[in-house]
Amino acid sequence: MKSIQTYKILQNEPLTQNVYKMILEGDTSWVTNPGQFINITIDTEYLKRPISLCDYDDSTLTIIYKVVGAGTSWMAKQEVGKEIEVLVGLGNGFTPQQSKHALLVGGGVGVPPLYRLCKDLIEKGVEVEVVLGFNTKSECFYENEFKLLGASVTVCTVDGSYGTKGFVSEVIQGDLKNYPYYSCGPLPMLKAVFDASNTQGQLSFEERMGCGFGACMGCSCKTLTGYKRICVEGPVMKSEEILWTKD
Known part of the structure; x- marks a missing residue:
């Protein structure tokens, strides 16, 4: 409440x-x-x-x-x-799914909400692959914290100053494309993760919220069933319900 x-x-x-x-x-x-x-x-x-x-x-x-x-x-x-x-x-958060594997993808300040999710998944016996994206080495954080939970962690930096050079979506190859995924970060990153995956996932949207409880409609997102408020129906939504076009 x-x-x-x-x-x-x-x-x-x-x-x-x-x-x-x-x-x-x-x-x-x-x-x-x-x-x-x-x-x-x-x-x-x-x-x-x-x-x-x-x-x-x-x-x-x-x-x-x-x-x-x-x-x-x-x-x-x-x-x-x-x-x-x-x-x-x-807000409605992530709903951890029963699966053998899971892929967690976070960009910048989209990384933090994935930490507790990772902890919960590992406690359920899920093998977790974590991909963290940052612009440069000096912006990286929480890599070791995820590793201490028991996750396999890949860090990407756009400028290549640390970890794998490039964007998080470029790491989603092979078996990772078929893992149930959970992602949080800027909208272009979420769309790229959606496009890179062969399966369904859960996406946490970053939006500036005016009220935080759905009154102002300022953080709405277009879905298959109409506009939904990120602060009430989200911030986490199912990947398959999102309409990515602007019209």
């Missing part, structure tokens, strides 16, 4: 030059699936900031965010011990 709650910051530190990890202490009973998100109140801004969950336990939420504007700049300055207001109970 959606509600506004108060959380205490237990950790807020950089993973890269502009990507931060924040751990919040508070109620987590509302979390049902990996891939859900929260909407953080920014004291200096009108709109809240939607951030996907990276991980969670009985008393904490872990989020990873990129500093790109005023709101996330404010977040990066918040100190341990500060209490912040958060809108919770948001």
